[in-house]
Amino acid sequence: MQPVQQVVFTSRTTASSGGSGLSGPPDFPEPAPPRRPRGAGGRLRQTGRSAAATAVGAVRVFRLVWAASPWLTTALGLATVLIGLVPAATAMTARLLVDTVVQGAALRAEDGPDRIGLTLPLPGGSLELPVLTVVGALVALATAQFVVYALGALATAVRSIAQQLLQERTSQDVQLRVMEHAGRLPLSFFEDSRSYDLLRQAQQEASTRPVTMISGVFGLLQTAVTFVSMVGLLIGLGPLIALAALIAPVPAFVADARYGMRTFVVALWSSPIRRRMEYLSRLVATDSYAKEVKVFGLAPFLTERFRLLGATAYRGLRKVVTARYLVGGAWSALATLVGSLTYLYVALQAVNGRLSLGDLVLYTSAATTVQTSVQGIFSGLAGMYENNLYLGKLYELLAVPAENAKDAKDAENVEGAENAKSAEDGGPTRPGGGAFRPLPSPLRGHVVLENVTFRYPGTERPALLGVSLEIRPGQSVAVVGPNGAGKSTLIKLLCRLYEPDEGRILLDGVDIRELDPELLRRRIGAMFQDHVSYQATMAENIGLGDVDRIEDRARVAEAARRAGADGLAEGLPQGYDTALGKWFATGAELSGGQWQKVALARAFMRDATLLVLDEPTSALDAEAEADLFGRLRELAHGRTTVYISHRFSTVRRADLILLIEDGRVAEQGTHRELIALGGRYARLFALQASAYTDTYTDTDTHTETPRPNAPHAPHGFNGARTAKEAAAIEAALAAKRAGRAGRAGRTARAGEASGDGGTDGGGP
Numbered sequence: 001m002q003p004v005q006q007v008v009f010t011s012r013t014t015a016s017s018g019g020s021g022l023s024g025p026p027d028f029p030e031p032a033p034p035r036r037p038r039g040a041g042g043r044l045r046q047t048g049r050s051a052a053a054t055a056v057g058a059v060r061v062f063r064l065v066w067a068a069s070p071w072l073t074t075a076l077g078l079a080t081v082l083i084g085l086v087p088a089a090t091a092m093t094a095r096l097l098v099d100t101v102v103q104g105a106a107l108r109a110e111d112g113p114d115r116i117g118l119t120l121p122l123p124g125g126s127l128e129l130p131v132l133t134v135v136g137a138l139v140a141l142a143t144a145q146f147v148v149y150a151l152g153a154l155a156t157a158v159r160s161i162a163q164q165l166l167q168e169r170t171s172q173d174v175q176l177r178v179m180e181h182a183g184r185l186p187l188s189f190f191e192d193s194r195s196y197d198l199l200r201q202a203q204q205e206a207s208t209r210p211v212t213m214i215s216g217v218f219g220l221l222q223t224a225v226t227f228v229s230m231v232g233l234l235i236g237l238g239p240l241i242a243l244a245a246l247i248a249p250v251p252a253f254v255a256d257a258r259y260g261m262r263t264f265v266v267a268l269w270s271s272p273i274r275r276r277m278e279y280l281s282r283l284v285a286t287d288s289y290a291k292e293v294k295v296f297g298l299a300p301f302l303t304e305r306f307r308l309l310g311a312t313a314y315r316g317l318r319k320v321v322t323a324r325y326l327v328g329g330a331w332s333a334l335a336t337l338v339g340s341l342t343y344l345y346v347a348l349q350a351v352n353g354r355l356s357l358g359d360l361v362l363y364t365s366a367a368t369t370v371q372t373s374v375q376g377i378f379s380g381l382a383g384m385y386e387n388n389l390y391l392g393k394l395y396e397l398l399a400v401p402a403e404n405a406k407d408a409k410d411a412e413n414v415e416g417a418e419n420a421k422s423a424e425d426g427g428p429t430r431p432g433g434g435a436f437r438p439l440p441s442p443l444r445g446h447v448v449l450e451n452v453t454f455r456y457p458g459t460e461r462p463a464l465l466g467v468s469l470e471i472r473p474g475q476s477v478a479v480v481g482p483n484g485a486g487k488s489t490l491i492k493l494l495c496r497l498y499e500p501d502e503g504r505i506l507l508d509g510v511d512i513r514e515l516d517p518e519l520l521r522r523r524i525g526a527m528f529q530d531h532v533s534y535q536a537t538m539a540e541n542i543g544l545g546d547v548d549r550i551e552d553r554a555r556v557a558e559a560a561r562r563a564g565a566d567g568l569a570e571g572l573p574q575g576y577d578t579a580l581g582k583w584f585a586t587g588a589e590l591s592g593g594q595w596q597k598v599a600l601a602r603a604f605m606r607d608a609t610l611l612v613l614d615e616p617t618s619a620l621d622a623e624a625e626a627d628l629f630g631r632l633r634e635l636a637h638g639r640t641t642v643y644i645s646h647r648f649s650t651v652r653r654a655d656l657i658l659l660i661e662d663g664r665v666a667e668q669g670t671h672r673e674l675i676a677l678g679g680r681y682a683r684l685f686a687l688q689a690s691a692y693t694d695t696y697t698d699t700d701t702h703t704e705t706p707r708p709n710a711p712h713a714p715h716g717f718n719g720a721r722t723a724k725e726a727a728a729i730e731a732a733l734a735a736k737r738a739g740r741a742g743r744a745g746r747t748a749r750a751g752e753a754s755g756d757g758g759t760d761g762g763g764p
């Protein structure tokens with residue numbers, strides 16, 4: 001095996017400060033131990049607060065578990081109580097058995113009457129049992145013991161069944177709640193690394209913790225039943241012994257609770273480390289990254305980084321776990337010592353004839369059980385306290401305000417408040433209060449931006465600054481501009497993925513903040529740069545654009561046709577039913593451009609009034625791109641369409657072109673107007689044109705036109721580099737068109753293209 005190359009991580013960014021997923025010192029500074037309040041009073045108050053929080057947590061968890069299944073919860077509760085009574089019943093029958101044996105042997109030795117009357121000592125007195133023969137009494141006791149064991153076994157089985165099923169249900173319920181809530185959280189939530197930590201903690205820990213906690217609560221109940229039933233027996237032995245058994249395990253409890261808090265702090269601390277480890281392992285083990293990882297030979301680098309981070313997480317865990325169990329163990333030893341002394345005391349009493357052999361059996365087992373139950377109660381409480389800390393993260397996540405107030409109510413509901421009903425009755429409400437306004441009907445798609453300024457959360461620089469514009473219903477708008485200018489931000493704001501910091505966006509005259517985002521988005525068909533490639537069939541990949549109609553094959557096929565993906569579907573082995581991607585089946589793998597066509601078809605699937613496309617053709621071949629933009633008007637079907645493109649050849653036919661620079665609208669108008677303006681757009685257009693050879697391809701007619709300044713170029717063309725040259729190119733193209741139109745008459749498409757006043761023409 002090749003030795004793994006030692007990688008030195010020298011970046012000064014600390015990973016904990018949210019820096020890189022790949023660099024930064026892997027030795028995260030260890031978390032400070034939780035602060036302990038000063039003085040006995042302070043500690044007492046803190047203990048009180050922790051106990052109250054744990055009690056509240058237990059009630060919340062009980063609600064969660066009860067909601068998952070009342071039947072299973074009841075079964076678990078009953079079985080638990082029954083199991084709790086078994087030790088006392090066993091000890092009692094054992095005592096009676098031993099005493100019967102001793103008495104029976106004595107009767108036989110003395111040749112006395114074969115009659116035995118047993119007494120059952122109970123905490124509040126004693127119960128005389130019917131007089132039986134020795135054998136009869138033994139058989140009755142053996143039967144009683146069998147019944148106790150059988151009931152115990154049955155209750156244990158019921159408890160295991162109920163616990164496992166409840167575990168599954170509750171964990172699914174919690175995960176569903178997390179998913180539902182995550183689905184309604186604003187986009188900004190996902191762009192904060194702390195949110196990811198919270199999400200991870202809520203998903204990973206909170207799904208199992210409720211059941212651990214409820215098992216703890218029921219375990220506690222069981223132990224308490226055992227404890228109460230046994231303590232009565234122990235008091236008979238001597239109040240001091242009972243007291244010693246009661247208080248001996250207290251120090252172990254205190255130690256456990258303290259280290260439980262420490263473990264929680266370490267778990268929080270290690271969460272960003274573990275998230276990085278998951279990221280690294282995903283980089284190495286996921287198909288979409290595999291190509292780059294192999295070509296750049298990144299696997300050793302990534303695995304070494306994983307190892308280093310893993311070592312840090314391990315060190316933190318080792319420290320806290322060792323301390324927790326060593327300290328806890330030492331304190332438990334004290335309790336064991338008290339237990340041994342109890343044995344000794346009772347044995348001495350029996351030798352001196354103050355107790356019967358049966359009493360000895362009963363009391364020794366009672367002492368042990370009481371002690372273990374006290375320990376169980378304390379460690380159960382400590383465990384509940386710890387579980388409650390983790391569960392706090394679930395409630396923290398669920399309390400993150402969702403996009404509309406209805407979800408905030410959901411979060412409150414989980415917290416225990418029960419006033420979500422009003423929101424449900426009256427429909428969703430706006431975060432600031434008040435009901436959402438209904439969508440204008442019919443929705444025309446008239447978009448107005450009034451002085452819109454927007455900064456991404458946590459950033460100073462505005463991504464959009466004082467943007468004002470108007471898009472009339474049915475217009476097609478092309479957005480161009482350099483990288484990072486704010487084009488995608490504009491689209492995200494139109495989709496209401498973010499809200500403007502200043503200014504407003506009106507749709508048919510209504511501020512989109514006043515519209516229910518879910519309803520609004522139903523009327524928006526969108527395709528993003530980083531569109532998703534779903535591991536699903538071709539039909540599903542398209543149908544997800546309108547889940548209500550995912551089964552509507554005719555509509556799926558129509559959307560595919562509009563996106564130019566119908567040919568692709570027909571070429572697949574099972575047509576639209578072919579699985580795409582290889583995660584769950586040996587499906588077909590598509591090329592980047594093919595995936596883009598599928599994503600585009602998804603956007604066309606929806607009955608949208610507003611179509612927003614972020615670089616919809618960046619991966620398409622020239623022909624597919626020309627075809628798409630040639631048919632955009634037909635495809636859009638009168639919908640308002642906003643699309644981003646870096647290729648000027650594709651934007652010239654738009655009704656309106658917006659040039660965005662540094663978050664502002666630098667220029668706007670039709671292609672012709674902007675060329676005539678001779679500004680930045682005209683220069684950029686000319687610059688792109690210069691990259692082509694001595695002919696242009698006219699995207700409308702697919703004919704080639706010689707460039708006007710071709711004679712000056714090395715191969716006959718040096719490219720248009722100025723606005724003037726661009727205008728010359730335009731003039732030449734227009735002349736050529738006019739000639740062609742004069743000769744053959746306009747085709748329907750050319751006529752449509754020139755409907756904007758002759759802005760159509762060949763691409764650069």
Ligand SMILES: Nc1ncnc2c1ncn2[C@@H]1O[C@H](COP(=O)(O)OP(=O)(O)OP(=O)(O)O)[C@@H](O)[C@H]1O
Pocket residue numbers: 191456457459463481482483484485486487488489490
């Ligand atoms: N999620 C985000 N959080 C913080 N800043 C962001 C975020 N997304 C974009 N930005 C910043 O906002 C600015 C505008 O970004 P935007 O994505 O709108 O640019 P763009 O014009 O679409 O660029 P491109 O042509 O490269 O797609 C950039 O400076 C970018 O760094």
